[in-house]
Amino acid sequence: MHDIIVIGGGPAGLAAAVYALDKQLDVMLICSHLGGKTGYTQQIQGHENPPAILGVEQAHHLRQRIEAVPERLVSDVVVGVFTHESAFHILGEHRTWHARAVIIATSAQPTMLGIPNERQLVGHGLGYSIPTHAQAMKGRHVGVVGAKARALRGTAELTQYAERIALIAPHTGHLNSLLGQRLCTHPKVDLFEGYKVRNVEAVDGQVQTMVVSQRDVVQRIxxxxxxxxxxxxxxxxxxxxxxxxxxxxxxxxxxxNQTSVPGIFAAGDVTNVPVEQILMAIGEGSRAAMYAYDYILARRLEMRSSAFIYQ
Ligand SMILES: Cc1cc2nc3c(=O)[nH]c(=O)nc-3n(C[C@H](O)[C@H](O)[C@H](O)COP(=O)(O)OP(=O)(O)OC[C@H]3O[C@@H](n4cnc5c(N)ncnc54)[C@H](O)[C@@H]3O)c2cc1C
Incomplete structure (x- = not known):
């Protein structure tokens, strides 16, 4: 039986696995795609290297650390995690593993627009993470699609950098919240409530126009x-x-970072604590591993981990 099994090989899972390795624990990292969502860059026309939140290099370094011990790395898709007699059973598509503690770092996927050229435009002006790239939008015209709390928070941040923001709200979402109401009257924000994105047009592979419509009214932004x-x-x-x-x-x-089940921890974009940036995922993964180590330590000392007090 392993000490810790980490599920997910993005920055949260990599940080957790390397932390456990450094503590000389018997750790295994299982993932379907090593590196997770750390391979994206964003190019904005006229901006060679737009300022982005750091973290890619740190994630790359963690990845190299784990690749240096290939016996700790498994490529598989986990389909179930079960508890039985104070151990955890992790069911993969190819085999089953057993561990004393588990760290879930399987992340989340952004809801996509569903337009045909979407994948090609990602990183060429189309993105899903406003906090990462907002500061690169100085003086620019930007579109935001969505009216949930996160989209509105992102729009608020963009008012600090962008020249104009077209907020496309297919549904009312959180527009009636205090923030939503403030944004609706903000001089930089043009609200398109009830509109849907029909297309995003690119010139030389770079986003240039957003085509939105409401019934038969079509607007090109x-x-x-x-x-x-x-x-x-x-x-x-x-x-x-x-x-x-x-x-x-x-x-x-x-x-x-402990879940409702003692011994199962979670970190990164998979949790109910908003993260969505590489640096934060690395911090969360490290913290999950630290407390997973406490859990194992307490069991070795035949104590509860609540016996470990930090202040
Ligand atoms: C297009 C885009 C660009 C971004 N650009 C930046 C940026 O420049 N800077 C920044 O700080 N943040 C950026 N972000 C956000 C950042 O990438 C994420 O916040 C971060 O990667 C989350 O880390 P994570 O470890 O939680 O998840 P992920 O990086 O998504 O990794 C998840 C891991 O879980 C594995 N997995 C999932 N399900 C299973 C399963 N069933 N079995 C086994 N393995 C599984 C995956 O294979 C993967 O290894 C961007 C996000 C997107 C979508």
Missing amino acids: PVSAVFVDMGLIPNTQMVRQTVQVDRDGFVVIDYR
């Missing part, structure tokens, strides 16, 4: 970038029967 923020879909199918998830399916954690 010139933009340098489009941020799609219509919500995240958590990858939690494999644990929904085992740990508590919130109404959107995100794993509920406490301040120690």
Whole structure:
């Protein structure tokens, strides 16, 4: 039986696995795609290296650390996590593993626009993470798609940098909230309530125009970038029967990154604590591993981990 099994090889899972390695624990990292969502860059026309929040290099370094011990790395898709007699059984498509503690770092997927050229435009002006790239939008015309709380928070941040923001709200969402009402009257924000994005047009592979419509009214909006923020879909199918998830399916954690089941921890975009940036995922993964180590330590000392007090 392993000490810790980490599910997910993005920055949260990599940080957790490397932390456990450094503590000389018997750790295994299982993932379907090593590196997770760390391979994206964003190019904005006329901006060679737009300022982005750091983290890619740190994630790359963590990846090299784990690749240096290939016996600790497994490529598989986890389909279930079960508890039985104070051990955890992790069911992959190819085999089953057993561990004393588990760290779930399987992340979430952004809801996509569903336009034909969407994948080609990602990183060429189309993005899903406003906090990462907002500061690169200085003086630009930008589109935001979505009216949930996250999209509105992102729009608020964009008012600090962008020249104009076209806020496309297919549904009312949180527009009636205090923030929503403030944004609706903000001089930089043009609200398109009830509109849908029909297309995003590119010139030389770079986003240039957003085409939106409401019934038969079609509008063409010139933009340098489009941020799609219509919500995240958590990858939690494999644990929904085992740990508590919130109404959107995100794993509920406490301040120690512990889930509703002692011994199962979670970190990164899969949790109900908003993260969505590489640096934060690295911090969360490290913290989950630290508390997973406490859990194992307490068991070795035949104590409860609540016996470990930090203040
Ligand atoms: C287009 C785009 C660009 C971004 N750009 C930046 C940026 O420049 N800077 C920044 O800080 N943040 C950026 N972000 C956000 C950042 O990438 C994420 O917040 C971060 O990667 C989350 O880390 P994570 O470890 O939680 O998940 P992820 O990086 O998504 O990794 C999830 C891991 O879980 C694995 N997995 C999922 N399900 C299973 C399963 N069933 N079995 C086994 N493995 C599984 C996956 O294979 C993967 O290894 C961007 C996000 C997107 C979508």
